[in-house]
Amino acid sequence: MANIAAQRIQREFKEVIKSEEVAKCAIKVEPVNNSYTELKGEIAGPPDTPYEGGNFILEIKIPETYPFNPPKVRFITKIWHPNISSVTGAICLDILKDQWAAAMTLRTVLLSLQALLSAAEPDDPQDAVVARQFKEDLDMFQRTASHWTNVYAGGPQENPEFDDKIKRLQDMGVDEHQARVALSSYNWNLERATEQLFS
Numbered sequence: 001m002a003n004i005a006a007q008r009i010q011r012e013f014k015e016v017i018k019s020e021e022v023a024k025c026a027i028k029v030e031p032v033n034n035s036y037t038e039l040k041g042e043i044a045g046p047p048d049t050p051y052e053g054g055n056f057i058l059e060i061k062i063p064e065t066y067p068f069n070p071p072k073v074r075f076i077t078k079i080w081h082p083n084i085s086s087v088t089g090a091i092c093l094d095i096l097k098d099q100w101a102a103a104m105t106l107r108t109v110l111l112s113l114q115a116l117l118s119a120a121e122p123d124d125p126q127d128a129v130v131a132r133q134f135k136e137d138l139d140m141f142q143r144t145a146s147h148w149t150n151v152y153a154g155g156p157q158e159n160p161e162f163d164d165k166i167k168r169l170q171d172m173g174v175d176e177h178q179a180r181v182a183l184s185s186y187n188w189n190l191e192r193a194t195e196q197l198f199s
Contacts, residue, residue, distance in 0.1 A: 005066040009036040012106045019107060027110045029060070037062050041073070041110055045153065046118045050145035051079070054153030058113070059089075060106070070100035071109060078177075080141075080148040080184060082122040082131035091116075092126035129185045137187060144184045151180070165190050169197065 013036075016029050026044030041058035045051025056079060061072040073096055075089035083092045095104060095112055125131030134141040147162050149155030165188060169179035174197055182193040 005062060005064055006036050008067050009039075009062055009106070015105060016107050016110070026055075027107075027114065029106055029110065039071075039106075041106075041113075043110055043114045043117075045149055045155065046114055049118050050142045050157075051081075051117045051149050051153070052155065053157070054149035054155040056117075056153050058110075060109075067102045067104070070096045070104075071106070072096075073109060073113070078148060078152040080130055080145040081117065082120045082125045082127060082134045083116055085126050086130060086148075086181065086184070087127075090126055092121075092124060133184075133187065140187050144188070148180075148184070162188060165193075169194065172198075 013029065013031075016027070026042075028042040030040050032038040032040050039060040039062065041060050043056050043058065045054035045056065055077070057076040059074050059076050063069050063072065073091060075084050075091065078086065078089070080086055084090070091113070093112060093116055095101075095109065120134060122131040122134045130141070133144065143159065143162075146155065146157040147159045150157050150159070162183070165183055166176060166179045168190065169182070170176055172194070174182075178197070179193070182197050183190070186192040186196065
């Protein structure tokens with residue numbers, strides 16, 4: 001890794017660790033395999049959102065051209081959000097693309113991602129299915145996002161009705177995650193999800 005990038009990351013690391021704001025928002029970052037090119041980030045789901053109580057793990061890859069190019073960040077924890085792919089964890093956020101500036105830091109990135117969980121941008125989606133649900137049936141979106149937070153991020157909200165539908169698809173031989181994705185995509189309509197899985 002280029003020396004300038006390594007020094008900068010080490011400095012930013014200390015900034016994240018010392019920052020009170022970061023501690024208050026429950027944001028963490030740590031190196032993977034003692035390397036500063038790959039980091040593990042962690043953000044807590046913000047209060048009053050379907051992600052509240054969840055803990056989301058991020059993969060952060062630092063390019064050699066950092067800080068002149070943004071880090072590559074994706075969600076490892078599965079999440080139901082219009083701007084984050086429910087399949088790959090890829091994120092649609094301007095500062096990770098063309099709005100990046102060399103003055104930005106890891107702290108900026110983590111706080112921006114946490115803010116994105118509070119304020120989705122369904123008109124600039126990464127996941128069209130989730131964005132459509134968000135725009136057409138906000139209540140269903142919130143219940144689904146909260147369910148995913150419970151299952152994948154350790155969130156508090158259980159939903160026995162959703163669990164029951166997943167169980168019914170599992171009884172037909174469908175993988176649990178596949179069943180959850182199909183049901184989530186079809187607003188938990190068991191008939192439509194089944195059709196889609198077996199067509």
